[in-house]
Amino acid sequence: MAAISLTFAVFLVSLLSAEAEYQFQGVHGVLENGNRCVCKMQFSEWEFPVEKFEQLQGLSQNCVKSLEERKLEATFAEYKIPEFQAQIQNLSSQLLPFEAMYKQQLYHPLNFWTVRWELKRLSSEIAKTQSVPSSNTDLLLKVSTEMLDARLNVKNLQQHDKQNLLSMKDYLKIMKNRLESFSVYGKLHIGNCSGGILRNISEPVLAQLNPYGTSYHYGGWGMDSMPGSPQLYWVVALLSSNIYGNAIRTYTSYKNFLTAKSNIDISVKSSYTTPNAIQGPGVVVYNQSLYYNCYNTGQMCRFDMATKAITNVLLPDAGFNNKFPYCYYDCYGHTDMDFSVDENGIWVIYATEKNYGNVVFSKIDSISLVVLQTWKTKLFKKAVTNTFVICGVLYATRYISDTEEEIFYMYDTVTNQEAKNLNIRFVKYSPRVANIHYNPVDRKLYVYNGGYMVAYELLFY
Incomplete structure (x- = not known):
């Protein structure tokens, strides 16, 4: 309103100036026909300055419009600045646990990925706001400075991570040289099978709810992984606590599994208080035996479904009872110990304090559970969703969205080399x-996804 009043005042001053220029003209009358006074006037001297009025009117409108635009721009900046400050404060709070983890050497570069992405996006928004004229220049400069400080903090933390970042840099250099030595990527030998490296995953070839219902979110399922063994499909669902299980359901054919008929329920242990009960969803069946983490211990268990005998052996240094679970999207309870099968036999995947919480995986004897050989990675276990082994190559996944997962990592036991840029994504039914x-046996991937049993075909180079 003040801007419009000022413009109107200028307009009045201009009109008064125009009036002062023409109003003091003397006009004299002359008697004609004896009774009529006739005045002759020069109207050209009294013409209203239309052109000046139009110019002034246009100037007034432009001025008001400009002031309104500036007001909107200032409002936009004032609205965005508190939002930027809140986001920077949030990012700063995210860095605090990383600093603590750095002191204990327990963090991994993957932890910084989300923070770096948010900082980049926020920097872009601040740059857009700074390009808009505003009376809050000083405040915007302060926000921009805080933004720069946050980015420097992330950069400094990563630079001090000598064990992970520098070794990864060296590895990538080696990997690049290896890839460049082959004209066709498919000729690169990975693992100890002729199948090569995993290239892609199909859409789900099977997806159905587990036989126990929607409340059973944790468990495992699949087909007996022993080549040449009788066809046997199995399902293990953890009880309502999502911690332990005490039974396995089996089907002697694929048809029975699909129709949920002629199943056989085998009790592992009637009480979860015994150390031989099932703990966690990291189970697998190999040669008609169920492999799992023994309840409330750091032991491996093997349950022979034919004889009902249980073998239990301590896994040296392995974390248990949620010490090192999978945790990328949200911590998956009691996933400290995870079993997997490939062409070479059975593996167990876990983490230890000696390896700073990074993934360790061991080849074990399928009968005695004795550890045959162990590999230590630099992949922080709490930075992944799940893992599995194919042809002696460990693969790891991470959360992308509620409907998409990504295989991003591999470790080759033949060359002892790692890669973290696979970018193989597949759809899922639950976060x-x-x-x-x-x-x-069938070279499929079996996934227990939020209570759904899903299978995928795998494609290799």
């Missing part, structure tokens, strides 16, 4: 992925 394992 939570409790169990993933590969079956060398």
